[in-house]
Amino acid sequence: MKLTNIKRVGMLLRPSTPELKEMFFEAKRIFESRGIEVIIDNISGGMIDVMGQPFEMLCQNSDFLVTIGGDGTLISAVRRSYRYQLPVLGIHAGKLGFLADLDFAELEIFVDKMLAGEYRIDQRAVLQATITSPNGQSEIFAFNDIVLTRPSIAKMIRLETFVDGRSFNTYYGDGVVISTPTGSTAYNLSAGGPVLFPLTQVFALTPICPHSLTQRPVVLPGHFEIEMKTPDASALVIVDGQDLVEISDSDTVHIKLASGAAQLIHRKEFNYFEVLKEKLGWGN
Ligand SMILES: NC(=O)c1ccc[n+]([C@@H]2O[C@H](COP(=O)([O-])OP(=O)(O)OC[C@H]3O[C@@H](n4cnc5c(N)ncnc54)[C@H](O)[C@@H]3O)[C@@H](O)[C@H]2O)c1
Ligand SMILES: Nc1ncnc2c1ncn2[C@@H]1O[C@H](COP(=O)(O)OP(=O)(O)OP(=O)(O)O)[C@@H](O)[C@H]1O
Numbered sequence: 560m561k562l563t564n565i566k567r568v569g570m571l572l573r574p575s576t577p578e579l580k581e582m583f584f585e586a587k588r589i590f591e592s593r594g595i596e597v598i599i600d601n602i603s604g605g606m607i608d609v610m611g612q613p614f615e616m617l618c619q620n621s622d623f624l625v626t627i628g629g630d631g632t633l634i635s636a637v638r639r640s641y642r643y644q645l646p647v648l649g650i651h652a653g654k655l656g657f658l659a660d661l662d663f664a665e666l667e668i669f670v671d672k673m674l675a676g677e678y679r680i681d682q683r684a685v686l687q688a689t690i691t692s693p694n695g696q697s698e699i700f701a702f703n704d705i706v707l708t709r710p711s712i713a714k715m716i717r718l719e720t721f722v723d724g725r726s727f728n729t730y731y732g733d734g735v736v737i738s739t740p741t742g743s744t745a746y747n748l749s750a751g752g753p754v755l756f757p758l759t760q761v762f763a764l765t766p767i768c769p770h771s772l773t774q775r776p777v778v779l780p781g782h783f784e785i786e787m788k789t790p791d792a793s794a795l796v797i798v799d800g801q802d803l804v805e806i807s808d809s810d811t812v813h814i815k816l817a818s819g820a821a822q823l824i825h826r827k828e829f830n831y832f833e834v835l836k837e838k839l840g841w842g843n
Contacts, residue, residue: 560680567596569621571636572603573628580607582627589667618643629653634799637702637821646680648824657838677827682820683741692810699798702821703742706797707787708734721786732769737814752776781816
């Protein structure tokens with residue numbers, strides 16, 4: 560997939576970091592000197608004294624989004640803009656920069672390459688969760704992961720799990736991580752789950768500290784749907800480590816891969832295994 564006729568880019572900055580003002584103005588200069596208008600969301604704008612637009616309006620008015628921050632800023636932008644199907648470029652101004660991997664110093668050269676068509680847009684799977692309660696249904700999307708865990712850190716949680724309508728397992732421990740291929744190198748990795756190549760159409764279901772000798776992570780095909788219930792108590796549903804929903808013992812959570820994908824802009828030469836090696840020490 561390629562971007563055509565780029566007119567306007569929507570920028571988002573890491574929250575509570577007014578020091579990014581200088582980078583924003585330099586990025587604005589780079590885009591505007593090439594005929595691309597730069598707009599900013601009102602939260603980032605408020606932080607650096609620049610007039611911004613509400614997030615939804617920014618998405619409607621942009622051809623693609625650029626985040627300046629870390630992986631958290633990029634994850635948040637991808638999740639919140641998902642329904643607008645906008646490509647997102649993450650500029651690394653954070654600590655790890657696993658996903659937001661374009662160094663700011665490379666931006667000017669990269670923009671010229673983009674305008675010459677030398678870039679790629681990866682289609683990354685997204686999770687969709689439907690929470691059903693006696694009061695109705697709500698829909699959630701996640702770019703990295705959905706975690707079901709206990710509200711009290713001192714207690715264990717029991718999670719009854721069904722796969723494609725059939726009883727599959729009852730997890731007993733700290734909870735589970737349901738991860739996209741993109742999120743597999745985040746919480747899933749810490750919980751002992753597998754690294755999933757980011758362009759695969761699968762998801763991982765990984766228990767967190769299960770009190771069992773037999774419960775292991777599983778990788779499921781993208782067309783499977785899992786259903787989870789917490790029969791004894793309430794539970795927390797954590798979305799990309801950033802949003803939180805509390806569910807009760809009468810609620811059910813259905814999770815599957817969403818029908819659409821998120822779109823990440825990368826350098827043409829982007830190599831996943833090089834990033835794994837450089838950022839996470841893969842193979843060292
Ligand atoms: N024990 C853990 O490992 C743990 C606990 C809570 C949350 N998380 C992860 O944090 C993510 C949210 O990230 P954040 O930046 O908003 O929170 P954060 O500020 O707590 O940082 C989490 C760290 O994970 C890195 N990270 C995020 N997504 C990644 C990915 N897909 N691959 C490799 N590294 C990644 C970030 O760069 C950062 O260093 C959640 O989706 C969850 O996966 C991990
Ligand atoms: N738009 C946002 N709304 C709310 N919280 C956000 C938003 N963007 C980022 N955050 C949070 O701010 C914190 C710092 O974000 P940042 O983008 O620097 O990610 P990070 O986790 O530090 O990644 P890295 O290790 O690459 O720097 C994270 O905990 C992230 O969840």
